[in-house]
Amino acid sequence: MSVPLLELSHVTRSFGGVHATRDVSLTLKQGEVIGLIGPNGAGKSTLVNVITGVHPPSSGQIMHNGERIDGMKPFQVAARGIARTFQVVQPFPAMTVIENVMAGSLFGSRIRSMSQAREAAAEHLRFTGLLTLAERPASELTLANRKRLELAKSLAMSPKLLMLDEVNAGLNTAEVDQALELIRKIAATGVTVLIIEHLLKVVLTLCSRVIVLHHGELIADDTPSNIVRNEAVIKAYLGARFAEKYRDSHE
Secondary structure, three states: OOOOOEEEEEEEEEEOOEEEEEEEEEEEOOOOEEEEEOOOOOOHHHHHHHHOOOOOOOEEEEEEOOEEOOOOOHHHHHHOOEEEOOOOOOOOOOOEHHHHHHHHHHHHOOOOOHHHHHHHHHHHHHHHOOHHHOOOEHHHOOHHHHHHHHHHHHHOOOOOEEEEEOOOOOOOHHHHHHHHHHHHHHHHOOOEEEEEOOOHHHHHHHOOEEEEEEOOEEEEEEOHHHHOOOHHHHHHHHOHHHHHHHHHHOO
């Protein structure tokens, strides 16, 4: 039996007695695309912060490829192939686009020379469609391209697991479609993708599994078709009208 890529066992994170996540257990397998949804304040970003070492869990444990990683520092977690993007994208504005990606290569992968980092960064920019903007200051990029740059920086760290926090926020319909195509390309390379997303159409179209948090607790972990029929999820987040509309359009 293969070891899960990531396994959370009874993970709780508290802040001043308030449980941001409570007793969360889940498993991620290699090559999956998983959605993480729930109302504002459900604990989604906190869970990602706990996985990536920003906050240690108050209790429970996190295993990555059979190694316990809870309690590790963020740079130690990143070095093991776990990368993330942030809801508010913040590139190094005074650096060029390619220099931003080079920083990811030098920090998160085994590349140690500037020439190798530049070569690798150029490949990631080509993959994300930003190569023609390589020498532009990052501060000049549009929001959509800053989000692409965030992806390129994360890919430069050679991740096995990539967690995307609201990667489509603020984008128009065409930009969302382009972002989804890019995420599919990333998943096709074998990278496991966990995406936090409020655009339900995106999650239900893109993901093979959907994890639902509510008040910090995991209330569902299932396929999209089952999620829209789950009464607890409908009551906590989807709403009856959306669930019925989705079911009608897919039956």
